[in-house]
Amino acid sequence: MNFKKIKMMGLALGMGAILAACSGSDEEEKSTKTTGDSNETATTDESKEINLAYVEWDTEVASTHVVGKVLEDLGYDVTLTPLDNAIMWEAVSTGQADAMVAGWLPNTHASQYAEYKDSLAELGENLTGAKIGLVVPSYMDVNSIEDLSKEADMTITGIEPGAGVMASTEKVLEDYGNISGWQLLPSSSGAMTVALGQAIENEEEIIVTGWSPHWKFSSYDLKYLEDPQGVFGGEETINTFARLGLEEDMPEAYKVLDAFNWTTEDIEAVMLDITNGTKPEEAAAKWINDNADKVAEWTEGVE
Structure with a gap:
Protein backbone atom coordinates (compact mmCIF):
# COMPACT_ATOMS: atom_id res chain seq x y z
CA MET A 1 0.00 0.00 0.00
CA GLY A 129 -28.48 -1.09 9.54
CA ALA A 130 -25.94 0.18 12.06
CA LYS A 131 -26.82 0.13 15.74
CA ILE A 132 -25.48 1.13 19.16
CA GLY A 133 -26.41 -0.05 22.65
CA LEU A 134 -25.35 -2.11 25.65
CA VAL A 135 -24.09 -5.57 24.76
CA VAL A 136 -23.67 -8.68 26.92
CA PRO A 137 -22.68 -12.31 26.34
CA SER A 138 -25.74 -14.42 25.57
CA TYR A 139 -25.14 -16.60 28.63
CA MET A 140 -26.04 -13.68 30.93
CA ASP A 141 -29.58 -13.92 32.29
CA VAL A 142 -30.60 -10.36 31.39
CA ASN A 143 -32.38 -9.19 28.26
CA SER A 144 -33.19 -5.55 28.96
CA ILE A 145 -31.51 -2.56 30.58
CA GLU A 146 -34.42 -2.66 33.01
CA ASP A 147 -33.30 -6.16 34.13
CA LEU A 148 -29.97 -4.91 35.44
CA SER A 149 -29.37 -4.72 39.18
CA LYS A 150 -25.85 -5.63 40.37
CA GLU A 151 -24.36 -7.51 37.40
CA ALA A 152 -20.71 -7.08 36.41
CA ASP A 153 -19.91 -5.21 39.64
CA MET A 154 -22.35 -2.52 38.51
CA THR A 155 -19.85 -1.44 35.84
CA ILE A 156 -20.24 -0.86 32.11
CA THR A 157 -17.01 -1.21 30.13
CA GLY A 158 -16.85 1.63 27.64
CA ILE A 159 -14.57 2.98 24.94
CA GLU A 160 -13.06 6.41 24.20
CA PRO A 161 -14.69 9.24 26.22
CA GLY A 162 -15.53 11.30 23.12
CA ALA A 163 -17.53 8.56 21.40
CA GLY A 164 -21.24 9.04 20.80
CA VAL A 165 -22.09 5.67 22.34
CA MET A 166 -20.44 6.86 25.55
CA ALA A 167 -22.58 9.99 25.67
CA SER A 168 -25.68 7.88 25.08
CA THR A 169 -24.66 5.47 27.82
CA GLU A 170 -24.21 8.34 30.27
CA LYS A 171 -27.78 9.35 29.47
CA VAL A 172 -28.91 5.76 30.02
CA LEU A 173 -27.41 5.91 33.52
CA GLU A 174 -29.40 9.08 34.16
CA ASP A 175 -32.70 7.86 32.71
CA TYR A 176 -32.88 4.32 34.08
CA GLY A 177 -33.35 4.43 37.84
CA ASN A 178 -32.29 0.82 38.34
CA ILE A 179 -28.71 1.62 37.24
CA SER A 180 -28.41 5.21 38.42
CA GLY A 181 -25.55 4.26 40.74
CA TRP A 182 -23.60 2.32 38.15
CA GLN A 183 -20.17 3.28 36.77
CA LEU A 184 -19.28 3.78 33.11
CA LEU A 185 -15.61 2.90 32.72
CA PRO A 186 -13.94 4.65 29.76
CA SER A 187 -11.17 2.79 27.94
CA SER A 188 -10.60 2.29 24.22
CA SER A 189 -12.26 0.23 21.51
CA GLY A 190 -9.40 -2.26 21.62
CA ALA A 191 -9.32 -2.50 25.41
CA MET A 192 -13.08 -3.04 25.49
CA THR A 193 -12.91 -5.99 23.10
CA VAL A 194 -9.99 -7.52 25.02
CA ALA A 195 -11.96 -7.26 28.27
CA LEU A 196 -15.00 -8.77 26.53
CA GLY A 197 -13.00 -11.71 25.21
CA GLN A 198 -11.38 -12.40 28.58
CA ALA A 199 -14.74 -12.31 30.36
CA ILE A 200 -16.30 -14.69 27.85
CA GLU A 201 -13.36 -17.08 28.12
CA ASN A 202 -14.02 -17.31 31.86
CA GLU A 203 -17.83 -17.10 31.53
CA GLU A 204 -17.87 -13.98 33.67
CA GLU A 205 -20.42 -11.20 33.61
CA ILE A 206 -19.58 -8.16 31.52
CA ILE A 207 -21.57 -5.32 29.98
CA VAL A 208 -19.97 -3.25 27.23
CA THR A 209 -20.86 -0.32 25.05
CA GLY A 210 -21.47 -1.91 21.69
CA TRP A 211 -22.18 -1.09 18.09
CA SER A 212 -22.69 -2.98 14.91
CA PRO A 213 -21.39 -3.71 12.42
CA HIS A 214 -18.50 -5.08 14.47
CA TRP A 215 -16.42 -8.23 14.22
CA LYS A 216 -17.20 -9.20 17.84
CA PHE A 217 -20.67 -10.35 16.76
CA SER A 218 -19.04 -12.83 14.37
CA SER A 219 -16.58 -14.04 17.00
CA TYR A 220 -18.79 -14.26 20.10
CA ASP A 221 -22.38 -15.13 20.98
CA LEU A 222 -23.65 -11.70 22.04
CA LYS A 223 -26.92 -9.84 22.44
CA TYR A 224 -28.02 -6.24 22.75
CA LEU A 225 -29.96 -5.38 25.88
CA GLU A 226 -33.39 -4.03 25.04
CA ASP A 227 -33.75 -0.29 25.55
CA PRO A 228 -37.45 0.31 26.36
CA GLN A 229 -36.94 4.05 26.78
CA GLY A 230 -35.22 4.35 23.41
CA VAL A 231 -32.23 6.28 24.72
CA PHE A 232 -29.87 4.71 22.19
CA GLY A 233 -32.30 5.37 19.35
CA GLY A 234 -33.14 3.02 16.53
CA GLU A 235 -31.29 1.94 13.44
CA GLU A 236 -28.39 4.15 12.39
Missing part, protein backbone atom coordinates in the same frame (compact mmCIF):
# COMPACT_ATOMS: atom_id res chain seq x y z
CA ASN A 2 1.13 3.52 -0.69
CA PHE A 3 -0.98 5.26 1.93
CA LYS A 4 0.66 7.80 4.17
CA LYS A 5 -0.69 7.67 7.71
CA ILE A 6 -0.52 10.59 10.10
CA LYS A 7 -0.99 9.73 13.76
CA MET A 8 -2.95 12.31 15.75
CA MET A 9 -3.36 11.60 19.43
CA GLY A 10 -6.58 13.09 20.69
CA LEU A 11 -7.81 16.59 21.30
CA ALA A 12 -4.58 17.82 22.85
CA LEU A 13 -2.85 18.25 19.51
CA GLY A 14 -5.53 20.64 18.24
CA MET A 15 -6.19 21.87 14.76
CA GLY A 16 -2.74 23.40 14.35
CA ALA A 17 -1.23 19.95 14.39
CA ILE A 18 -3.60 18.81 11.65
CA LEU A 19 -2.72 21.78 9.47
CA ALA A 20 0.99 21.20 9.93
CA ALA A 21 0.68 17.50 9.22
CA CYS A 22 -1.57 17.86 6.19
CA SER A 23 0.25 20.72 4.50
CA GLY A 24 3.86 19.83 5.26
CA SER A 25 6.91 21.48 3.70
CA ASP A 26 7.91 21.80 0.06
CA GLU A 27 10.13 18.78 0.52
CA GLU A 28 7.14 16.74 1.58
CA GLU A 29 5.45 17.40 -1.75
CA LYS A 30 7.63 14.60 -3.05
CA SER A 31 6.76 11.21 -1.61
CA THR A 32 8.41 7.81 -1.84
CA LYS A 33 5.96 5.14 -2.93
CA THR A 34 6.39 1.41 -2.50
CA THR A 35 4.88 -1.18 -4.83
CA GLY A 36 5.61 -4.80 -4.02
CA ASP A 37 9.33 -5.19 -3.27
CA SER A 38 10.50 -2.23 -5.37
CA ASN A 39 10.59 1.45 -4.48
CA GLU A 40 9.93 4.31 -6.83
CA THR A 41 10.02 8.01 -6.13
CA ALA A 42 7.45 10.20 -7.85
CA THR A 43 6.64 13.88 -7.71
CA THR A 44 3.21 14.26 -6.16
CA ASP A 45 0.61 15.99 -8.28
CA GLU A 46 -1.02 18.38 -5.83
CA SER A 47 -4.43 18.03 -7.50
CA LYS A 48 -4.30 14.27 -6.87
CA GLU A 49 -3.59 14.49 -3.13
CA ILE A 50 -6.48 13.54 -0.87
CA ASN A 51 -6.66 13.33 2.91
CA LEU A 52 -9.28 11.07 4.49
CA ALA A 53 -9.96 11.58 8.20
CA TYR A 54 -11.33 8.83 10.40
CA VAL A 55 -11.85 7.83 14.01
CA GLU A 56 -10.03 4.67 15.04
CA TRP A 57 -13.06 2.45 15.51
CA ASP A 58 -12.93 -0.93 13.82
CA THR A 59 -15.69 0.03 11.39
CA GLU A 60 -13.97 3.22 10.31
CA VAL A 61 -10.52 1.63 10.06
CA ALA A 62 -12.02 -0.89 7.63
CA SER A 63 -14.09 1.51 5.53
CA THR A 64 -11.46 4.24 5.31
CA HIS A 65 -8.74 1.82 4.23
CA VAL A 66 -10.98 0.33 1.55
CA VAL A 67 -11.97 3.72 0.13
CA GLY A 68 -8.38 4.91 0.39
CA LYS A 69 -7.10 1.89 -1.52
CA VAL A 70 -9.69 2.38 -4.27
CA LEU A 71 -8.62 6.01 -4.66
CA GLU A 72 -4.97 5.04 -4.60
CA ASP A 73 -5.56 2.54 -7.39
CA LEU A 74 -7.00 5.44 -9.39
CA GLY A 75 -3.74 7.36 -9.00
CA TYR A 76 -4.42 9.47 -5.93
CA ASP A 77 -1.80 10.17 -3.28
CA VAL A 78 -3.86 9.15 -0.25
CA THR A 79 -3.27 10.21 3.33
CA LEU A 80 -5.30 8.52 6.06
CA THR A 81 -5.48 10.62 9.21
CA PRO A 82 -6.78 9.03 12.44
CA LEU A 83 -8.30 11.64 14.74
CA ASP A 84 -10.40 12.05 17.82
CA ASN A 85 -14.08 12.00 16.87
CA ALA A 86 -14.74 15.72 17.45
CA ILE A 87 -11.55 16.77 15.64
CA MET A 88 -12.44 14.55 12.66
CA TRP A 89 -15.64 16.49 12.08
CA GLU A 90 -13.91 19.82 12.57
CA ALA A 91 -11.05 18.91 10.24
CA VAL A 92 -13.37 18.12 7.33
CA SER A 93 -15.61 21.12 7.98
CA THR A 94 -12.64 23.50 7.89
CA GLY A 95 -11.10 21.87 4.82
CA GLN A 96 -8.00 20.61 6.63
CA ALA A 97 -9.09 17.10 5.70
CA ASP A 98 -10.91 16.35 2.46
CA ALA A 99 -13.51 13.78 3.47
CA MET A 100 -14.60 11.07 5.87
CA VAL A 101 -16.80 7.99 5.56
CA ALA A 102 -17.43 7.86 9.32
CA GLY A 103 -20.54 9.89 10.20
CA TRP A 104 -22.98 7.89 12.35
CA LEU A 105 -26.50 9.33 12.20
CA PRO A 106 -29.01 10.22 13.48
CA ASN A 107 -27.93 9.59 17.08
CA THR A 108 -24.27 8.75 17.64
CA HIS A 109 -22.85 11.89 16.02
CA ALA A 110 -25.92 14.07 16.46
CA SER A 111 -24.10 16.87 18.28
CA GLN A 112 -21.21 17.01 15.80
CA TYR A 113 -23.60 16.94 12.87
CA ALA A 114 -25.63 19.80 14.32
CA GLU A 115 -22.48 21.85 14.84
CA TYR A 116 -20.80 21.30 11.47
CA LYS A 117 -23.50 20.34 8.94
CA ASP A 118 -23.67 23.80 7.36
CA SER A 119 -19.97 23.68 6.48
CA LEU A 120 -19.94 20.16 5.04
CA ALA A 121 -20.99 18.50 1.80
CA GLU A 122 -23.28 15.56 2.60
CA LEU A 123 -22.83 12.64 0.23
CA GLY A 124 -25.32 10.35 1.93
CA GLU A 125 -25.34 6.88 3.44
CA ASN A 126 -22.55 4.41 2.77
CA LEU A 127 -23.95 1.72 5.10
CA THR A 128 -27.38 1.06 6.62
CA THR A 237 -26.63 4.80 9.12
CA ILE A 238 -22.97 5.53 8.45
CA ASN A 239 -22.56 8.52 6.16
CA THR A 240 -19.97 10.14 3.92
CA PHE A 241 -19.07 13.82 4.26
CA ALA A 242 -16.63 15.99 2.33
CA ARG A 243 -15.27 19.48 2.64
CA LEU A 244 -17.07 22.15 0.67
CA GLY A 245 -15.37 22.58 -2.69
CA LEU A 246 -14.07 19.03 -3.04
CA GLU A 247 -16.50 18.30 -5.89
CA GLU A 248 -15.02 21.19 -7.88
CA ASP A 249 -11.39 20.49 -6.92
CA MET A 250 -11.42 16.71 -7.38
CA PRO A 251 -14.62 15.73 -9.19
CA GLU A 252 -13.60 12.14 -9.84
CA ALA A 253 -12.55 11.46 -6.25
CA TYR A 254 -15.81 13.07 -5.15
CA LYS A 255 -17.70 10.77 -7.53
CA VAL A 256 -16.08 7.69 -5.95
CA LEU A 257 -16.86 8.90 -2.44
CA ASP A 258 -20.43 9.65 -3.46
CA ALA A 259 -20.87 6.16 -4.94
CA PHE A 260 -19.25 4.31 -2.03
CA ASN A 261 -21.84 2.03 -0.45
CA TRP A 262 -21.56 -1.44 1.01
CA THR A 263 -23.20 -3.89 3.41
CA THR A 264 -22.71 -5.08 6.96
CA GLU A 265 -21.37 -8.37 5.58
CA ASP A 266 -18.82 -6.49 3.46
CA ILE A 267 -17.42 -4.38 6.28
CA GLU A 268 -17.40 -7.23 8.80
CA ALA A 269 -15.30 -9.34 6.42
CA VAL A 270 -12.62 -6.64 6.38
CA MET A 271 -12.85 -6.07 10.14
CA LEU A 272 -12.51 -9.77 10.89
CA ASP A 273 -9.39 -10.07 8.72
CA ILE A 274 -7.84 -7.13 10.56
CA THR A 275 -8.76 -8.61 13.94
CA ASN A 276 -7.13 -11.90 12.92
CA GLY A 277 -3.84 -10.13 12.29
CA THR A 278 -3.99 -8.88 8.70
CA LYS A 279 -2.74 -5.33 8.26
CA PRO A 280 -5.61 -2.92 7.45
CA GLU A 281 -4.17 -2.01 4.05
CA GLU A 282 -3.75 -5.68 3.15
CA ALA A 283 -7.26 -6.56 4.32
CA ALA A 284 -8.61 -3.69 2.21
CA ALA A 285 -6.68 -4.83 -0.86
CA LYS A 286 -7.92 -8.40 -0.40
CA TRP A 287 -11.55 -7.32 -0.12
CA ILE A 288 -11.23 -5.10 -3.20
CA ASN A 289 -9.71 -7.96 -5.19
CA ASP A 290 -12.53 -10.29 -4.09
CA ASN A 291 -15.27 -7.75 -4.84
CA ALA A 292 -14.22 -6.24 -8.14
CA ASP A 293 -17.79 -5.94 -9.43
CA LYS A 294 -18.90 -3.83 -6.48
CA VAL A 295 -15.81 -1.63 -6.67
CA ALA A 296 -16.46 -1.15 -10.39
CA GLU A 297 -19.83 0.38 -9.47
CA TRP A 298 -18.07 2.95 -7.28
CA THR A 299 -15.58 3.86 -10.00
CA GLU A 300 -17.91 3.79 -13.00
CA GLY A 301 -17.15 6.72 -15.29
CA VAL A 302 -13.94 7.59 -13.44
CA GLU A 303 -10.71 7.49 -15.40
Whole structure:
Protein backbone atom coordinates (compact mmCIF):
# COMPACT_ATOMS: atom_id res chain seq x y z
CA MET A 1 0.00 0.00 0.00
CA ASN A 2 1.13 3.52 -0.69
CA PHE A 3 -0.98 5.26 1.93
CA LYS A 4 0.66 7.80 4.17
CA LYS A 5 -0.69 7.67 7.71
CA ILE A 6 -0.52 10.59 10.10
CA LYS A 7 -0.99 9.73 13.76
CA MET A 8 -2.95 12.31 15.75
CA MET A 9 -3.36 11.60 19.43
CA GLY A 10 -6.58 13.09 20.69
CA LEU A 11 -7.81 16.59 21.30
CA ALA A 12 -4.58 17.82 22.85
CA LEU A 13 -2.85 18.25 19.51
CA GLY A 14 -5.53 20.64 18.24
CA MET A 15 -6.19 21.87 14.76
CA GLY A 16 -2.74 23.40 14.35
CA ALA A 17 -1.23 19.95 14.39
CA ILE A 18 -3.60 18.81 11.65
CA LEU A 19 -2.72 21.78 9.47
CA ALA A 20 0.99 21.20 9.93
CA ALA A 21 0.68 17.50 9.22
CA CYS A 22 -1.57 17.86 6.19
CA SER A 23 0.25 20.72 4.50
CA GLY A 24 3.86 19.83 5.26
CA SER A 25 6.91 21.48 3.70
CA ASP A 26 7.91 21.80 0.06
CA GLU A 27 10.13 18.78 0.52
CA GLU A 28 7.14 16.74 1.58
CA GLU A 29 5.45 17.40 -1.75
CA LYS A 30 7.63 14.60 -3.05
CA SER A 31 6.76 11.21 -1.61
CA THR A 32 8.41 7.81 -1.84
CA LYS A 33 5.96 5.14 -2.93
CA THR A 34 6.39 1.41 -2.50
CA THR A 35 4.88 -1.18 -4.83
CA GLY A 36 5.61 -4.80 -4.02
CA ASP A 37 9.33 -5.19 -3.27
CA SER A 38 10.50 -2.23 -5.37
CA ASN A 39 10.59 1.45 -4.48
CA GLU A 40 9.93 4.31 -6.83
CA THR A 41 10.02 8.01 -6.13
CA ALA A 42 7.45 10.20 -7.85
CA THR A 43 6.64 13.88 -7.71
CA THR A 44 3.21 14.26 -6.16
CA ASP A 45 0.61 15.99 -8.28
CA GLU A 46 -1.02 18.38 -5.83
CA SER A 47 -4.43 18.03 -7.50
CA LYS A 48 -4.30 14.27 -6.87
CA GLU A 49 -3.59 14.49 -3.13
CA ILE A 50 -6.48 13.54 -0.87
CA ASN A 51 -6.66 13.33 2.91
CA LEU A 52 -9.28 11.07 4.49
CA ALA A 53 -9.96 11.58 8.20
CA TYR A 54 -11.33 8.83 10.40
CA VAL A 55 -11.85 7.83 14.01
CA GLU A 56 -10.03 4.67 15.04
CA TRP A 57 -13.06 2.45 15.51
CA ASP A 58 -12.93 -0.93 13.82
CA THR A 59 -15.69 0.03 11.39
CA GLU A 60 -13.97 3.22 10.31
CA VAL A 61 -10.52 1.63 10.06
CA ALA A 62 -12.02 -0.89 7.63
CA SER A 63 -14.09 1.51 5.53
CA THR A 64 -11.46 4.24 5.31
CA HIS A 65 -8.74 1.82 4.23
CA VAL A 66 -10.98 0.33 1.55
CA VAL A 67 -11.97 3.72 0.13
CA GLY A 68 -8.38 4.91 0.39
CA LYS A 69 -7.10 1.89 -1.52
CA VAL A 70 -9.69 2.38 -4.27
CA LEU A 71 -8.62 6.01 -4.66
CA GLU A 72 -4.97 5.04 -4.60
CA ASP A 73 -5.56 2.54 -7.39
CA LEU A 74 -7.00 5.44 -9.39
CA GLY A 75 -3.74 7.36 -9.00
CA TYR A 76 -4.42 9.47 -5.93
CA ASP A 77 -1.80 10.17 -3.28
CA VAL A 78 -3.86 9.15 -0.25
CA THR A 79 -3.27 10.21 3.33
CA LEU A 80 -5.30 8.52 6.06
CA THR A 81 -5.48 10.62 9.21
CA PRO A 82 -6.78 9.03 12.44
CA LEU A 83 -8.30 11.64 14.74
CA ASP A 84 -10.40 12.05 17.82
CA ASN A 85 -14.08 12.00 16.87
CA ALA A 86 -14.74 15.72 17.45
CA ILE A 87 -11.55 16.77 15.64
CA MET A 88 -12.44 14.55 12.66
CA TRP A 89 -15.64 16.49 12.08
CA GLU A 90 -13.91 19.82 12.57
CA ALA A 91 -11.05 18.91 10.24
CA VAL A 92 -13.37 18.12 7.33
CA SER A 93 -15.61 21.12 7.98
CA THR A 94 -12.64 23.50 7.89
CA GLY A 95 -11.10 21.87 4.82
CA GLN A 96 -8.00 20.61 6.63
CA ALA A 97 -9.09 17.10 5.70
CA ASP A 98 -10.91 16.35 2.46
CA ALA A 99 -13.51 13.78 3.47
CA MET A 100 -14.60 11.07 5.87
CA VAL A 101 -16.80 7.99 5.56
CA ALA A 102 -17.43 7.86 9.32
CA GLY A 103 -20.54 9.89 10.20
CA TRP A 104 -22.98 7.89 12.35
CA LEU A 105 -26.50 9.33 12.20
CA PRO A 106 -29.01 10.22 13.48
CA ASN A 107 -27.93 9.59 17.08
CA THR A 108 -24.27 8.75 17.64
CA HIS A 109 -22.85 11.89 16.02
CA ALA A 110 -25.92 14.07 16.46
CA SER A 111 -24.10 16.87 18.28
CA GLN A 112 -21.21 17.01 15.80
CA TYR A 113 -23.60 16.94 12.87
CA ALA A 114 -25.63 19.80 14.32
CA GLU A 115 -22.48 21.85 14.84
CA TYR A 116 -20.80 21.30 11.47
CA LYS A 117 -23.50 20.34 8.94
CA ASP A 118 -23.67 23.80 7.36
CA SER A 119 -19.97 23.68 6.48
CA LEU A 120 -19.94 20.16 5.04
CA ALA A 121 -20.99 18.50 1.80
CA GLU A 122 -23.28 15.56 2.60
CA LEU A 123 -22.83 12.64 0.23
CA GLY A 124 -25.32 10.35 1.93
CA GLU A 125 -25.34 6.88 3.44
CA ASN A 126 -22.55 4.41 2.77
CA LEU A 127 -23.95 1.72 5.10
CA THR A 128 -27.38 1.06 6.62
CA GLY A 129 -28.48 -1.09 9.54
CA ALA A 130 -25.94 0.18 12.06
CA LYS A 131 -26.82 0.13 15.74
CA ILE A 132 -25.48 1.13 19.16
CA GLY A 133 -26.41 -0.05 22.65
CA LEU A 134 -25.35 -2.11 25.65
CA VAL A 135 -24.09 -5.57 24.76
CA VAL A 136 -23.67 -8.68 26.92
CA PRO A 137 -22.68 -12.31 26.34
CA SER A 138 -25.74 -14.42 25.57
CA TYR A 139 -25.14 -16.60 28.63
CA MET A 140 -26.04 -13.68 30.93
CA ASP A 141 -29.58 -13.92 32.29
CA VAL A 142 -30.60 -10.36 31.39
CA ASN A 143 -32.38 -9.19 28.26
CA SER A 144 -33.19 -5.55 28.96
CA ILE A 145 -31.51 -2.56 30.58
CA GLU A 146 -34.42 -2.66 33.01
CA ASP A 147 -33.30 -6.16 34.13
CA LEU A 148 -29.97 -4.91 35.44
CA SER A 149 -29.37 -4.72 39.18
CA LYS A 150 -25.85 -5.63 40.37
CA GLU A 151 -24.36 -7.51 37.40
CA ALA A 152 -20.71 -7.08 36.41
CA ASP A 153 -19.91 -5.21 39.64
CA MET A 154 -22.35 -2.52 38.51
CA THR A 155 -19.85 -1.44 35.84
CA ILE A 156 -20.24 -0.86 32.11
CA THR A 157 -17.01 -1.21 30.13
CA GLY A 158 -16.85 1.63 27.64
CA ILE A 159 -14.57 2.98 24.94
CA GLU A 160 -13.06 6.41 24.20
CA PRO A 161 -14.69 9.24 26.22
CA GLY A 162 -15.53 11.30 23.12
CA ALA A 163 -17.53 8.56 21.40
CA GLY A 164 -21.24 9.04 20.80
CA VAL A 165 -22.09 5.67 22.34
CA MET A 166 -20.44 6.86 25.55
CA ALA A 167 -22.58 9.99 25.67
CA SER A 168 -25.68 7.88 25.08
CA THR A 169 -24.66 5.47 27.82
CA GLU A 170 -24.21 8.34 30.27
CA LYS A 171 -27.78 9.35 29.47
CA VAL A 172 -28.91 5.76 30.02
CA LEU A 173 -27.41 5.91 33.52
CA GLU A 174 -29.40 9.08 34.16
CA ASP A 175 -32.70 7.86 32.71
CA TYR A 176 -32.88 4.32 34.08
CA GLY A 177 -33.35 4.43 37.84
CA ASN A 178 -32.29 0.82 38.34
CA ILE A 179 -28.71 1.62 37.24
CA SER A 180 -28.41 5.21 38.42
CA GLY A 181 -25.55 4.26 40.74
CA TRP A 182 -23.60 2.32 38.15
CA GLN A 183 -20.17 3.28 36.77
CA LEU A 184 -19.28 3.78 33.11
CA LEU A 185 -15.61 2.90 32.72
CA PRO A 186 -13.94 4.65 29.76
CA SER A 187 -11.17 2.79 27.94
CA SER A 188 -10.60 2.29 24.22
CA SER A 189 -12.26 0.23 21.51
CA GLY A 190 -9.40 -2.26 21.62
CA ALA A 191 -9.32 -2.50 25.41
CA MET A 192 -13.08 -3.04 25.49
CA THR A 193 -12.91 -5.99 23.10
CA VAL A 194 -9.99 -7.52 25.02
CA ALA A 195 -11.96 -7.26 28.27
CA LEU A 196 -15.00 -8.77 26.53
CA GLY A 197 -13.00 -11.71 25.21
CA GLN A 198 -11.38 -12.40 28.58
CA ALA A 199 -14.74 -12.31 30.36
CA ILE A 200 -16.30 -14.69 27.85
CA GLU A 201 -13.36 -17.08 28.12
CA ASN A 202 -14.02 -17.31 31.86
CA GLU A 203 -17.83 -17.10 31.53
CA GLU A 204 -17.87 -13.98 33.67
CA GLU A 205 -20.42 -11.20 33.61
CA ILE A 206 -19.58 -8.16 31.52
CA ILE A 207 -21.57 -5.32 29.98
CA VAL A 208 -19.97 -3.25 27.23
CA THR A 209 -20.86 -0.32 25.05
CA GLY A 210 -21.47 -1.91 21.69
CA TRP A 211 -22.18 -1.09 18.09
CA SER A 212 -22.69 -2.98 14.91
CA PRO A 213 -21.39 -3.71 12.42
CA HIS A 214 -18.50 -5.08 14.47
CA TRP A 215 -16.42 -8.23 14.22
CA LYS A 216 -17.20 -9.20 17.84
CA PHE A 217 -20.67 -10.35 16.76
CA SER A 218 -19.04 -12.83 14.37
CA SER A 219 -16.58 -14.04 17.00
CA TYR A 220 -18.79 -14.26 20.10
CA ASP A 221 -22.38 -15.13 20.98
CA LEU A 222 -23.65 -11.70 22.04
CA LYS A 223 -26.92 -9.84 22.44
CA TYR A 224 -28.02 -6.24 22.75
CA LEU A 225 -29.96 -5.38 25.88
CA GLU A 226 -33.39 -4.03 25.04
CA ASP A 227 -33.75 -0.29 25.55
CA PRO A 228 -37.45 0.31 26.36
CA GLN A 229 -36.94 4.05 26.78
CA GLY A 230 -35.22 4.35 23.41
CA VAL A 231 -32.23 6.28 24.72
CA PHE A 232 -29.87 4.71 22.19
CA GLY A 233 -32.30 5.37 19.35
CA GLY A 234 -33.14 3.02 16.53
CA GLU A 235 -31.29 1.94 13.44
CA GLU A 236 -28.39 4.15 12.39
CA THR A 237 -26.63 4.80 9.12
CA ILE A 238 -22.97 5.53 8.45
CA ASN A 239 -22.56 8.52 6.16
CA THR A 240 -19.97 10.14 3.92
CA PHE A 241 -19.07 13.82 4.26
CA ALA A 242 -16.63 15.99 2.33
CA ARG A 243 -15.27 19.48 2.64
CA LEU A 244 -17.07 22.15 0.67
CA GLY A 245 -15.37 22.58 -2.69
CA LEU A 246 -14.07 19.03 -3.04
CA GLU A 247 -16.50 18.30 -5.89
CA GLU A 248 -15.02 21.19 -7.88
CA ASP A 249 -11.39 20.49 -6.92
CA MET A 250 -11.42 16.71 -7.38
CA PRO A 251 -14.62 15.73 -9.19
CA GLU A 252 -13.60 12.14 -9.84
CA ALA A 253 -12.55 11.46 -6.25
CA TYR A 254 -15.81 13.07 -5.15
CA LYS A 255 -17.70 10.77 -7.53
CA VAL A 256 -16.08 7.69 -5.95
CA LEU A 257 -16.86 8.90 -2.44
CA ASP A 258 -20.43 9.65 -3.46
CA ALA A 259 -20.87 6.16 -4.94
CA PHE A 260 -19.25 4.31 -2.03
CA ASN A 261 -21.84 2.03 -0.45
CA TRP A 262 -21.56 -1.44 1.01
CA THR A 263 -23.20 -3.89 3.41
CA THR A 264 -22.71 -5.08 6.96
CA GLU A 265 -21.37 -8.37 5.58
CA ASP A 266 -18.82 -6.49 3.46
CA ILE A 267 -17.42 -4.38 6.28
CA GLU A 268 -17.40 -7.23 8.80
CA ALA A 269 -15.30 -9.34 6.42
CA VAL A 270 -12.62 -6.64 6.38
CA MET A 271 -12.85 -6.07 10.14
CA LEU A 272 -12.51 -9.77 10.89
CA ASP A 273 -9.39 -10.07 8.72
CA ILE A 274 -7.84 -7.13 10.56
CA THR A 275 -8.76 -8.61 13.94
CA ASN A 276 -7.13 -11.90 12.92
CA GLY A 277 -3.84 -10.13 12.29
CA THR A 278 -3.99 -8.88 8.70
CA LYS A 279 -2.74 -5.33 8.26
CA PRO A 280 -5.61 -2.92 7.45
CA GLU A 281 -4.17 -2.01 4.05
CA GLU A 282 -3.75 -5.68 3.15
CA ALA A 283 -7.26 -6.56 4.32
CA ALA A 284 -8.61 -3.69 2.21
CA ALA A 285 -6.68 -4.83 -0.86
CA LYS A 286 -7.92 -8.40 -0.40
CA TRP A 287 -11.55 -7.32 -0.12
CA ILE A 288 -11.23 -5.10 -3.20
CA ASN A 289 -9.71 -7.96 -5.19
CA ASP A 290 -12.53 -10.29 -4.09
CA ASN A 291 -15.27 -7.75 -4.84
CA ALA A 292 -14.22 -6.24 -8.14
CA ASP A 293 -17.79 -5.94 -9.43
CA LYS A 294 -18.90 -3.83 -6.48
CA VAL A 295 -15.81 -1.63 -6.67
CA ALA A 296 -16.46 -1.15 -10.39
CA GLU A 297 -19.83 0.38 -9.47
CA TRP A 298 -18.07 2.95 -7.28
CA THR A 299 -15.58 3.86 -10.00
CA GLU A 300 -17.91 3.79 -13.00
CA GLY A 301 -17.15 6.72 -15.29
CA VAL A 302 -13.94 7.59 -13.44
CA GLU A 303 -10.71 7.49 -15.40
